[in-house]
Amino acid sequence: MLAIALDFLPDVAGLRLLNRLPAELSDVEVAEYAFQRRRAARGSDSLPPHLLRLSGFALFGVQDGQFRLCSQASVDEAGLLGAFLDTCAAAPALACWSEVEARLDALRLRALQAGVGRDGAWPRLNACVPLAAELCRAEAPPALAEVARLAGLPLMRAADEEWQWQRVLAGDWLALQGQIELRALVAWLLQRRQQSLSGLIGQADREADEARLREWLQVQPAPHLQSFAMTWGQSTRR
Structure with missing residues (x-):
């Protein structure tokens, strides 16, 4: 099973088109215009799904007996959608936390608007295991x-749209991609713990998986993955 993490940002081009905004407005000004209108109408900055664009994704888990991390972050939304759906179509099963589950509508709409589809991808996404919902059935996740x-x-770092927006404006796609990867990694770890809690796998198997994962992370070239491995387990909470 692969765990999913997604990042979305304001669709500045779409906002310009639908609101007939003047070309002189910068991308930052267009986004702030949309945020202000949304705050006035709904009390929050969160834009509706059709006005969000995919800016990055990550999938992490075990496939064919090996740890697999697949991720991208870029301005090329059509390319991101194609790569993400290709990976989903080849995955045995998918899982996600509530932040991703709430964004699947945006993903569907963006794929529709871009005309990007892949055979087998959507049945797997529609069957994506909602980890937070299974753990918190009577409360908000x-x-x-x-x-x-x-x-x-x-x-x-928690999912932070303002931080993500600032990274994109700075062209720092690697930082954005690194944070998405960590969210997918953590979602997979919690999914394995949930399977252990449910009796689907034994505790010894889960602990062995975690030990193997630590070793795998330590030899990865990305500093954020090595740092995760080094600080893992330093908390006193279990």
């Missing part, structure tokens, strides 16, 4: 970063 921290996993 908590943030992935908070649950992970309380479970003894390393401190990670």
Whole structure:
């Protein structure tokens, strides 16, 4: 099973088109215009799904007996959609936390608008295991970063649209991609713990998987993955 993480940002071109905004407005001004209107109407900055564009994705898990991390972050939305759906179509099963589950409508709409589709991808996405919903059936699902921290996993940045927007404006796609990768990694770890909790796998198997994952992370070239491995387990919470 592969765990999914997604990032979306304001669709500036779409906002310009639908609101007939003047060309002199910068991308930052267009986004702020949309945020202000949304705050006035709904009390939050969150834009409706058809006005969000995919800016990055990550999938992490075990496939064919090996750890697999597939991720991209870029301005090329059509390319991102194609690569993401290709990976989903080849995955045996998918899982996600609530932040991703809430964004699947945006993903469907963006794929529709871009005319990007892949055979077999959507049945798997439609059957994506909602991890937070299974754990919190009577309450609003908590943030992935908070649950992970309380479970003894390393401190990670919560999904933060303002931070993501600033990274894109700075052209820092690698930082954006790194944070998406960590969210997918943590979602997979919590999914394995949930399977152990449900009796689907034994605790010894889960602990062996975690030990193998630590070793795998330590030899990866990306500094954020090595840092995750080094700080894993330093929390006193279990």
